[in-house]
Amino acid sequence: MVVGELAHERDLVIIGGGPGGYHAAIRAAQLGKNVTLIEKDQLGGVCLNKGCIPSKVLAHGAERLAAARQDENLGIHAASLDFEIGQLLNYKNQVVKQLRDGVEGLCKANKVELIKGNAFFLSEDKIGVESEDHYEVYRFSEAIIATGGMPVKLSGLPDGNRHVLDIWSISDLAEIPEHLIIFGDDYIALEIAMAFQSFGSEVTLVLKEEDFQFDASINRELNRILKKSGISVVKAQTLKKVLSGGNVTVDLSGPKGMKTVQGSHFFYSMGVQPKLENLGVNRLGIKLTEKGFISIDHTGRTSIANIFAIGDVTEGPQLAIKAIKQGKTAAETICGRKSENDFTFIPHVARTRPPIAYAGLTEKQAAEQGYAVGVGEFSLAANGFASILGKKEGLAKIVFDKESDLLLGVHLIGNGAVELISQGIQALEMAAREEDIKFPSYPHPSMNEALLEAAEAFKGEAIHSIPKKQKVKV
Structure with missing residues (x-):
């Protein structure tokens, strides 16, 4: 076929079937659009097939294993406790397939046209789609780019070595490392560290920065928990070299000089870069940011009015929840609704043991922005239900402006943190004050x-906290 000889007419074309793409497709279909969703690999994208869901299965398996070891406190005695990582991977694959089939069923139920192939822009209103030896051209009224991202690669790593793992390959590891060395300080690195420690691995966690990127109180509690669990943490390190033969040797450079760590496996998590190669955005002249992401406005619209972009191809938190919100907003805007994105209070979550969740400003950030900062902090060791569960590690911290009592941030580490942060987000979005948090039952x-x-x-009125000693001036 000669390009341009025949083009199939479509209303809305979405390139990429990840969480942002399929949410956009279904929302646009709900609002009356005829939608075509193009995915070259598998529906659900990286999140469902390689990232969010597989990693959370590992975290869940680790949590259940740790809980089983504590059941004797409740009088529950098991004759033996064995763990088989192969069976956990089979469960992961079942969950992924079930969810992927569910996405496909939802798309079909909403009459979303599904096309498998590699899509690329030919012009501002036309794309080509290749699938094996088949090629078609489609003309569209609007398009959404939702091609996602791919792991940032560390240079100098040995290629094709099963002992060197990134955020896509770690969830397929079918053996328990004797000693897993992890380079990274994000939520993925933390989740993997705690999961494999529970599975029986010795774990060394190497941070590039001087500490984790949470609020200072969360960092202190997290460091205490990591030390208690036996996970070694090495901070403020530059990765110099990784050698892998039968084992892995990692050379590091830090404030105290060079350091070498030896292990059986090496895993790194350094974020995600936008997947734009061969898409044709440069051909169209779509504006990019300095970091190479697609530049968009508050609705997801790019520099070309009828083309939108969502998810990891845009700047901001590299989270599925961002892509989902952006996808719905783009679809609603295309369908004539007033809609916009604002990620000021987007939740950040780590499914660690115990989990971490936060939204809004840290104490340090609030001070840097000029607020008269006041905080309220409560240890879960004094929470009755935490005692019942035997999960007393963690704390809740709230950041306020002392002059107005305005809520600025909510920071949680402990059992139930992920579920509880939704209440904090709602309060932040509604510009709640101290009394709004305290008044309900x-x-x-x-x-x-x-x-x-x-x-x-915040004002020294917590019932289950020991009063702090007051300094008296004489």
Whole structure:
């Protein structure tokens, strides 16, 4: 076929079937658009097939294994406790397939046209799609780019070595490393560290920075928990070299000079870069940011009015929740609704043991922005329901402006943190003040009470916290 000889007419074309892409497709279909969704690999994208879901299965397996070891405290005795990582991987594959089939069923139920192939722009209103030896051209009214991202690669690593793993390959590892060396300080690195420690691996976690990127109080508690669990943390290190033969040798450089760590496997998590190669955005002249992401406005619109971009091809947190929100916003804008993105209070979550969740400003960030900062902090060791569960590690911290009592940030580490952060986000979005957090009745006993007592601690009124000693001037 000669390009341009025949083009199939379409209303809305979405390139990429990840969480942002398929949410956009279904929302646009709900609003009356005829939608064509093009995916060259598998529906659900990286999140479902290689990232979010597989890694959370590992985290869940680790949590269940750790819980089983504590069941004797409840009088539950097991004759033996064995763990087979191969069976966990089979479960992961089942979950992924079930969810992927569900996405396909939802798309078909909403009459979204699904096309498998590699799509690329030919002009501002036309794309080509290749699938094996088949080629078609489509003319569109609007398009959404949702091609996602791929792991940032560390230079100088040995290629094709099964002992060197990135964020896509780690969830397929069918053996338990004797000693897993991890380079990275994001939520993925933390989740993998705690999961494989629970599975029986010795774990060394290497940070590029001087500490984790959480609020200072969360960092202190997290470092304590990591030390207690036996995970070695090496901070402020530059990765110099990774050698892999039968084992892995990692050369590091830090404030105290060179350091060498030897292990059986090496895993690194350095973020995601936009997947734009061969898409044709340069041919169209779509504006990019300095870091190579597609530049968009608050609706997801690019520098070409009828083309939108969502997810990891755009700047901002590299999270599926960002892509999902952007996808819905882009679809609604295309369909004539007033909609926009604002990620000021986007939640950040780590499915660690215990989990971490936060939204809004840290204490340090609030001070840097000029607020008169006040905080309320409550330890889960004093929470009744945490005692029942035997999960007393962690804390709740709330950041306020002392002059107005305005809520600025919510930071949680402990059992139930991921679920509880939604209450904090809603309060942040509604510009809540201290009294708005303290006034409602909270279920008892529950982890929710930790948020109440953190708010009460802001002015020294938490019931289950020992009063701090007051310095008296003479």
